[in-house]
Amino acid sequence: VTSTGVARHRVVIIGAGFGGLAAARALRREPVDVTIVDANNFHTFQPLLYQVATAGLDGDDVGYPVRGIFRRQRNVAVRMARVTAIDLARRVVSTNVGDPLSYDSLIVAAGAVSNSYGVPGVEDHAFALKSLDDALAVRQHVLARFEESATDPAAATDGALNVVICGGGPTGVELAGGMIELFEHVLAKDFRHLDVAHAKVVLVEAVDRLLGTFQPASSTTAQRVLTRRGVEVITGVGVASVEPDAVVLTNGRRLVARTIVWTAGVKASPVAAMLGVPLTRGGRITVDGGLGVPGRPGVYAVGDIAADGDHPLPQVAQPAIQGGRYVARAIARELRAESPAGPFRYHDKGSMATIGRHAAVAEFPNGRRLSGPLGWLAWLGLHIVYLMGFRNRANVLLSWTWNYLTYDRAARLLTGEEEEAPTAIP
């Protein structure tokens, strides 16, 4: 059954995100040799990056070493490397280090990167929030502005402390909610001599409501809670350009800020383009009903990097996890010469976004909604459950309890050199 006759079936997985990990784990009892390739030596729990950016969690809490995940799974090898080329004809993946990797099955799960949509200045002056390094850079940048203003209080009134977040989806909403809490509960006390009340957190969304993929009632809740807590929410106005110290809106308004975060959209990882197959408008790989790349047997794409033209799935963890497992099962059936399973069906488990202390919105597939403290508790519980590893779970639970009881955020050390320019957005 294997292509070489003797050697074991080789599976290469690109990406150690939710999709890649789910696939590799689901292959644990199969007679395959898996190699998982990722540019980082750790899995990033992206849903909590905004908490790192707002000093609620340590960076180490939302990452988990990939080698640790597969320590007991003997059929997985890990390679920390960047993919440089994919040769579908020869079935080889090349990386920036090490020998090229030959595969019998390829699972592309490289995820998404931030998308500037060509808005001028975004790539040069705005931070993304897609990686742990992004989150640490945002935190560093915000805290450093406060420290600077402490010795130059006049600067604080010039908008040096302001944070503008472009994009009112879940990431933008969660970041805005976490940032205003950091300002009010922590930084206002840390910097008693600064007029932190003059520091603004602004959330800008081009369409006419926040959380556009949620029900309108959730959007209303999010906007009401954020506004009440002090975030200036601007909807229905786009971003015309980003300058080093301001965001210029399409209505001509200029929002002065030294910290600008771009969460307005994503596109597929550049790895998608290496396949040389048709891509969707967002650069995603077009897959068939079985998550396979049409005309390329043995090649699959799952998660944010993949799209079934007719039914684009939400770019969150669940479709990636379910897709990864589905593809692993498909490979296992193929090896056992069983007939292919039916097409991939995404089981929607609902959507959630937290807005801050005691406030979140949660929507379930049956149309029910939760908001307020109940939604918030559901959000907390679910994220603890899905976090990787006992130690991270315990650490996060401890930090959240601490933050909740004390209104404090301990993760605000300024280590390393500050990035002069924001993380480049590809």
Next chain:
Amino acid sequence: VTSTGVARHRVVIIGAGFGGLAAARALRREPVDVTIVDANNFHTFQPLLYQVATAGLDGDDVGYPVRGIFRRQRNVAVRMARVTAIDLARRVVSTNVGDPLSYDSLIVAAGAVSNSYGVPGVEDHAFALKSLDDALAVRQHVLARFEESATDPAAATDGALNVVICGGGPTGVELAGGMIELFEHVLAKDFRHLDVAHAKVVLVEAVDRLLGTFQPASSTTAQRVLTRRGVEVITGVGVASVEPDAVVLTNGRRLVARTIVWTAGVKASPVAAMLGVPLTRGGRITVDGGLGVPGRPGVYAVGDIAADGDHPLPQVAQPAIQGGRYVARAIARELRAESPAGPFRYHDKGSMATIGRHAAVAEFPNGRRLSGPLGWLAWLGLHIVYLMGFRNRANVLLSWTWNYLTYDRAARLLTGEEEEAPTAIP
């Protein structure tokens, strides 16, 4: 009583280490305005830096935000800045940001920095272990060498994975013990295809025994335990020079290693030289029996930066803490026009060094010794107690429990850019 007649007595403290913090806290009920200046926005718990370097603890666990420490102490202002000049005649401290700080009392508690003793190559090719950034850089460097070797297994046999630690004092012993555990219990499992057994941890000490300030029996214990666990211990041989990939000993032997850590000695912070007063051989400020700078009323030096010529104190936390409190009391007595207290007396509480799992040495002033599991438990307990802040304590306790039960080390994420060159040692 104050020098200005109306304004409150101004105390400037240089350094937010053990000495500076102890002084500022001991002044909490006094009618003074304290400004504490530190280059970092956090206090570093230096005794546990080696655990960060060996992936046992997260960086955030051993730092605590200075502003958080003084949130409820209204008479303390915090300035994150580097001291650039001290004018003892005009009683002014200048920093790289903000207006110069005038003082009535000055407490210099800037600590120590690594000392290369002029050994060629140390400053260019060796890491120090004096700051949190140092510790994170060592961790990053060690882990990155393993990741590199994973795609080039031949490199592993060339000594790329080797770690040479120069200096057999407590820091060197603790780092060597932690490093060999990281190698054996974690990296050997993470990198199953690498022959990690070929990776060496070498500890080099110029005098004829480790832990030279401890009793000979403790030195013997440390050497025996480290050797049994796989560290190569070399005593009685100095370091002639450090090259990019090797340490050359005075006996001509060349120890190949890509990671070289220099813990062989310290000298006073460069701040000492800004006072323009006589310094000791190690660059320390010579103080009188009351920790004052002779002939400079109102100027004190505590901790690693200070030395009483006749009785140099060990450069650990306790003398700094006790010195800081003593000076705070001296300032308070002066303000109340009370007669000066007697000279500073250091109460020796003993010395400890951990060697690894179940192994540590502890010595008490009455001459008693503890080693093995009991010494190790004493070490654990004491370090938890002295850590700053409930959250850090709980996090450290959790990590240690996790590490102990699983033999794992979770804090091994490779974030940020790797430093091309080691941290420069002044």
